[in-house]
Ligand SMILES: Nc1ncnc2c1ncn2[C@@H]1O[C@H](COP(=O)(O)OP(=O)(O)OP(=O)(O)O)[C@@H](O)[C@H]1O
């Protein structure tokens with residue numbers, strides 16, 4: 001006789017909500033959300049319209065730029081960020097290979113998606129991080145939200161995004177941003193909180209206003225951490241492009257998706273590796289840039 | 303000249319969430335340890351009354367944890383008092399509004415810190431002009447003033463260096479230049495030279511004294527070092543466990559230590575350098591040709607007496623008129639440390 005059989009019913013079987021009740025419960029919420037979508041869908045779409053236009057414009061710009069010019073521009077950016085000839089050469093070789101293997105246009109689309117979503121993450125994430133650093137209460141509210149955003153399976157929030165905005169560029173972008181924004185928020189907050197108390201006291205002693213303190217002392221000194229956050233955000237945005245392609249974000253991700261659906265091994269590998277190549281370039285460049293920022297902020301001896 | 307003295311009156315600071323509840327108990331004699339053990343609050347300052355003279359150097363001295371930093375931070379209210387007043391030009395700093403306090407900090411005070419507290423991401427010149435940049439000075443004007451003061455503290459040519467490229471002594475010169483560039487009436491220095499090695503420390507003391515000759519600021523200088531206190535201080539207040547145990551001129555403290563704690567402090571002092579001839583002078587003229595200026599130290603007087611081969615000398619005032627006399631015996635007697643308190 002098993003333990004289960006010896007126990008009274010309540011302890012053996014989990015007291016479930018009735019089948020019908022549960023069905024009605026789910027249906028009810030779904031229906032409410034659907035009504036909400038029907039009523040507000042257009043308003044929400046209008047709200048995101050400027051972002052959509054920007055996204056479309058930026059993608060077109062990248063696609064319309066002749067490839068040699070594009071390589072030159074990207075190599076220049078790498079040089080400005082990393083100041084390393086090796087990095088510039090590696091970037092040029094990677095881009096050339098990508099183009100030669102027929103992935104140029106998809107790479108440009110992915111680049112556009114990642115750039116715009118990084119931009120959105122920074123534009124929202126840094127102010128939120130600042131607010132968090134300024135108040136313990138704000139921090140206590142936002143940290144759990146960030147935890148949820150980072151752990152909830154991406155597919156789960158694809159559903160409401162899809163219901164609200166349908167398939168397309170903006171939903172893809174939003175999905176990427178939800179996934180990629182936490183690091184920049186967290187590290188902005190952390191960076192500001194880690195600023196040396198003595199230096200802050202000096203700023204106070206000289207009569208700095210809270211705004212002056214933020215922009216002249218806290219943010220500059222938080223910059224290395226803040227930059228580490230941006231770096232992670234970029235990496236996570238890149239990691240998300242395949243999932244985002246499920247709801248209409250075109251680019252390398254949608255090629256990978258196609259390869260998965262059709263068991264095209266080489267197509268999958270090639271596009272996957274292209275994503276890796278972009279990731280490595282972004283990562284090294286932003287890390288080197290972060291290090292350069294840090295140069296003088298390190299230890300003061302004496 | 304305006305009176306830039308600072309009056310600290312009945313100042314109490316009890317650290318903890320409900321400091322004000324325990325003032326009465328502390329007044330009734332509860333000790334720092336007892337307050338901490340029974341109520342979890344830390345006694346920072348207890349009934350401080352110090353009158354800091356205008357255009358002079360007021361030294362606040364005490365061992366680690368005696369409340370020196372807490373005291374000085376009440377002058378620009380980096381720490382909120384639990385009760386009491388800090389009066390400057392008729393105004394109680396403790397009652398100023400946020401905006402007034404900010405302006406007071408900007409225009410009337412400047413501070414030098416023990417750990418320098420320079421901005422690591424800014425060059426020497428950008429650190430130096432930080433204070434007046436905050437006030438909204440134009441870039442050109444700010445740079446000019448900053449350069450001037452950097453030159454005065456001996457850092458000409460280092461404008462574009464970053465703090466982490468400088469030695470500790472040089473960093474503190476930047477700290478001093480930053481404070482001086484503010485051109486404030488009150489200069490607060492919290493153990494400003496304590497982190498420096500002895501030679502550089504003497505150097506910085508000399509720079510400060512030299513600058514004070516012409517600037518006449520009200521300087522509040524914190525130290526745990528009696529030699530530094532005696533060298534710099536026009537007036538000295540000694541703190542212990544948040545209380546003032548004695549205040550007066552260096553000479554007064556060395557000659558009449560208030561209790562065993564202070565005797566301990568002054569035991570090792572070179573009295574010949576601290577005590578002035580005026581203290582041991584008698585009304586009788588020395589009846590010699592040797593004349594020693596009023597205000598000279600005993601050490602200098604003894605040296606003059608011995609060099610001249612005399613046993614007595616006249617003490618003369620600034621105009622050269624004799625105001626009394628000293629003997630070599632009285633001079634040397636006073637230089638020898640008395641056995642006990
Ligand atoms: N924020 C605070 N909260 C609680 N207690 C504090 C706080 N700041 C200072 N104290 C306590 O107040 C007392 C005086 O500290 P303070 O820093 O003024 O000493 P100090 O004389 O400057 O010492 P030091 O020479 O080490 O700098 C100490 O017992 C310290 O622990």
Ligand SMILES: [Mg+2]
Pocket residue numbers: 370371372492493
């Ligand atoms: Mg201190």
